[in-house]
Amino acid sequence: MLTIPYFMLYIFNMKVDITNTGAEPARPMAYREKITWLSLGAIAVAFVPYFTIVALRMQNETALVPQLELYTIAVAIQLLVLGAGYWYLRRQSPGDAAMPPDERDTAIVNRSTTTAYYVLMAGTIVVGCIMPFSNRGFAIVNAAFFAIIVAQVVRYSVAAASYRRQA
Amino acid sequence: MIAGAIANRVRLLRFTNGEMSQEDLGVRVGVTRQTIAAIEAGKYSPSLETAFRIAHVFSVPLEDAFSWSLRPD
Numbered sequence: 001m002l003t004i005p006y007f008m009l010y011i012f013n014m015k016v017d018i019t020n021t022g023a024e025p026a027r028p029m030a031y032r033e034k035i036t037w038l039s040l041g042a043i044a045v046a047f048v049p050y051f052t053i054v055a056l057r058m059q060n061e062t063a064l065v066p067q068l069e070l071y072t073i074a075v076a077i078q079l080l081v082l083g084a085g086y087w088y089l090r091r092q093s094p095g096d097a098a099m100p101p102d103e104r105d106t107a108i109v110n111r112s113t114t115t116a117y118y119v120l121m122a123g124t125i126v127v128g129c130i131m132p133f134s135n136r137g138f139a140i141v142n143a144a145f146f147a148i149i150v151a152q153v154v155r156y157s158v159a160a161a162s163y164r165r166q167a
Numbered sequence: 168m169i170a171g172a173i174a175n176r177v178r179l180l181r182f183t184n185g186e187m188s189q190e191d192l193g194v195r196v197g198v199t200r201q202t203i204a205a206i207e208a209g210k211y212s213p214s215l216e217t218a219f220r221i222a223h224v225f226s227v228p229l230e231d232a233f234s235w236s237l238r239p240d
Binding site for chain 2: 029030032033096099102103104105107163165166
């Protein structure tokens with residue numbers, strides 16, 4: 001858990017721009033790239049603890065998992081981290097934040113969303129077509145949540161990698 | 168399909184136009200500094216419209232800013 005604050009500091013204080021070709025002085029990463037890392041960080045902060053707790057509780061079948069409450073807390077934490085992050089990043093670079101996404105941003109979003117779509121499809125097949133024969137109840141519900149979160153992680157990871165590769 | 172590679176002289180054009188910064192060019196063209204950096208590095212091929220805009224900023228024909236050549240097999 002100690003790595004999370006350092007991870008967030010890395011996003012907000014990134015001064016070394018590896019996309020720089022050396023012809024220009026190093027500058028901070030683009031606003032939308034920061035947003036991508038922020039979204040990944042928010043998922044990590046909110047859903048790693050959620051799925052850890054759920055997995056540990058579900059090993060002991062007699063333990064009752066307060067499912068709805070846990071999920072609500074995880075989503076609230078995610079929204080809180082995102083809200084604070086957006087507010088801070090907008091304050092840091094209002095000009096970049098006001099600029100609409102350019103064609104490369106759009107291309108990156110298209111690529112990452114397409115990749116995540118296939119991951120979500122695979123998850124849907126597992127959750128909807130395979131799991132009902134061997135599982136029931138909250139195991140299926142949590143598997144569905146997990147598939148959605150994995151798809152989101154893939155989406156933001158592909159976007160972050162694309163920004164880093166300048167593609 | 169014919170295999171080819173797109174090359175560009177954007178860095179040189181910036182240099183010969185008063186060492187225009189990537190940020191300045193990005194603002195004029197309507198893309199981010201990072202997108203200009205990616206174009207110069209040959210990692211990203213801009214849309215035809217952006218390519219025309221870049222050429223227009225430097226007042227050169229499109230083929231002076233971008234070129235396409237056959238990739239040897």
